[in-house]
Amino acid sequence: MEQWKINLLVLWIGQFLVLAGMTMIIPFLSLYLQQDFGLTDEHEIATWAGIIFAGNFVTSFLFQPLWGKLADRYGRKIMLLRSGFGMAAVMVLMGFAQLPWHLLALRMLNGTISGFSPASVALVSATTPKDKMGFAMGMVQSGAIAGTIMGPFIGGLLADAVGFRPIFYITGTLLFLASLSAMLLVKENFDRAKAKAAPQISVLQGFKEISHIPQLTALFAVTFMIQFALMSPMPLIPLYVQHLHGTAENLAFWAGFVGSVTGLSNMIASPLLGRISDRIGAQKVLGVSLIGAAIMFIPQAFVGEVWQLLIVRFALGIFLGGLIPSVNALIRRYTPDGMESRSYSFNSSTLSLGNVVGPIVGGLISGWIGIEGVFLVAAVLLFINALWVRAVVIGKKELSPRS
Template sequence: MEQWKKNLIVLWFGQFLVMAGMTMVIPFLSLYLQFDLGLTDKHEIGIWAGVIFAGNFVTSFIFQPIWGKLADRYGRKMMLLRSGFGMAIVMALMGFATNPWHLLLLRMLNGTISGFNPASVALISATTPKNRMGFAMGTIQSGGIAGTILGPFMGGLLADTIGFRPIFYLTGALLFAASLLALFVVKEPFDRVKAAARIQASVIEGFRRLSRIPELTSLFAVTFLIQFAMMSPMTLMPLYVQELHGTTANLAFFAGFVGSVTGLSNLIASPLLGRLSDRVGAERVLGVALIGAALAFIPQAFAGTVWQLLLARFVLGIFLGGLIPAVNALIRKYTPDGMESRAYSFNSSTLGLGNMVGPITGGALSGWIGIQGLFIVSAVMLLVNAAWVWQSLLRKRPINIKGRAGE
């Protein structure tokens, strides 16, 4: 088997375990705070659960660019192993928490040392043949999506069978095993001498240099808006499902189904659309997927039944399956040599920013426009972004971006 395929298989499982570990706590976090950490007031539990869950994303947003800079200097595999083994230890320590502050600080530490996903994507982009880039990006994306979908399900199942604390120990052990597998199987042809010879810009200067490339700024905007559009109505979705369903019978099942159906279609479509982008070009797939995703938000605002909402969100997931792989492939294409990891880290930060800003903005706007209005806002924003992408990527540009490496 070719080495790039070995890398892809191992890092697919790594992505799956990292995202499953991040989302596995969702079903039982409030219960863990109540039964194991001694909180009794429901309002207090709700506040702590929200802060603890968000703490990981806050520190991750801040530190991702720093790890990206170090990855360009010392290699993506080193940063991948640093993050994998570090998160394995921190995850296991969460099982020893005795009060909410311990859990919050550990979640923030976990976000600080995270970076497995952008390092994986950067390593795959550096080792995969150009004519298979779309397929590889779609496949690696499907690993993260699968972990995001199955993580809460596995967390809820394990909480009922082995209890809360052992889940953290098990997740830490699985992350350690995935990192160990990456240590021995994954290989990266990284030239440290050549990397050391390059002038290493600061994080701020690196951001300024990359932000001068219009193609990259439009791609970062795509990543932010995808997450913003997905997360802004998410906290209100169970109430919307209840409104459409009209009864409490099987309400939890339908709410969970609506939440996961987009991920399921995304999981199926990502490798297929990634392979298509290898044939027709990632720019074209990105443009069509952006317009399709924008249009798929509109029928969600006018759904009359839960099944209509489910169908619209399934279609949305198909188009989302073409967005992230295309974005990752194009970031590699337009990033100057030697700054690939930094570009992927900035992209990961914009994703985290969407995760933070989306629910806050959605909750604030819902009082005026309702969840239906949020769907329309998301559609409009994605259509505007599609026009931006057309202007910066799909029109013929006279300058080769790789020629800007010395800027």
């Protein structure tokens, strides 16, 4: 097997395990706080659960650019291993937490040392042939989405089978094995001497330099908007499904199905649309996918049955499957040499920001105009983003310094 394919396969597995590990606690976090930490007040449990879950994304948003800077200087693989082995250790420690603030501190530490995903994307982009870039980006994305979908499901099954604490030990072990596989099998051609000889600039200076490239700014905005639009209605989905379903029977099942069906179609579509982008160009796939995603948010505000919501959200996932692979391929194209990892880290930071801001803003908007308004606001913002992308990325005749 060609080395780039080995890299892609190993990192697909790594992406799956990392994202599954980060989302596996979602189904049982409240119960974990109640049964193992002795919390009894429902408001206190809900508050701690929200803070603990968000803590990972807050520190990830802050520290991703630093790891990107170091990856451009010392190599992507070493940053990938730093993150993988570090998160494996932190995950095991979560199983020993005795107080809620212990779990919060460890989740924040996990976000601080994270960086497996942007390092994986940067490494794959650096080792994959140009004519296979879209397919490779789609595969990496599908691994992340598969982990995000399966994480809560696996976590729920394990919680019933072995209890809460052993889940952290199992997840940490799997992350260690994934990192060990990457250490032994993944190869990177990185000229460290050349990287060290290049002028060294701070994280802030790097951001200023990258932000002066309008194409990259627009692409970072796409990543933020994807997560913002997806996460803003997510906490409200169970209530919306309850409104549509009209009965408590199988409510949890339908709410979970509605929440995961977008990720399922995204996982299927990402490699396929990535392959299409290799043939017709990432700009075209990005443009169509962005408009399609914006359109798919509109009918979600007007559905009358749960099955209608399922169909629309499945279609939404197909369009989303063309967005992140195209964004990653185009970031590689427009980024100056020697700053690839930094660009992907800034992009990962915008994703984490969307994860944090989305639910907060969605809750505020729903308080004013209902959850239907959340879908419509997301559609409007995506349309605006599409016009921005069309103006600075798709509308440009010259592709980039790399084209």
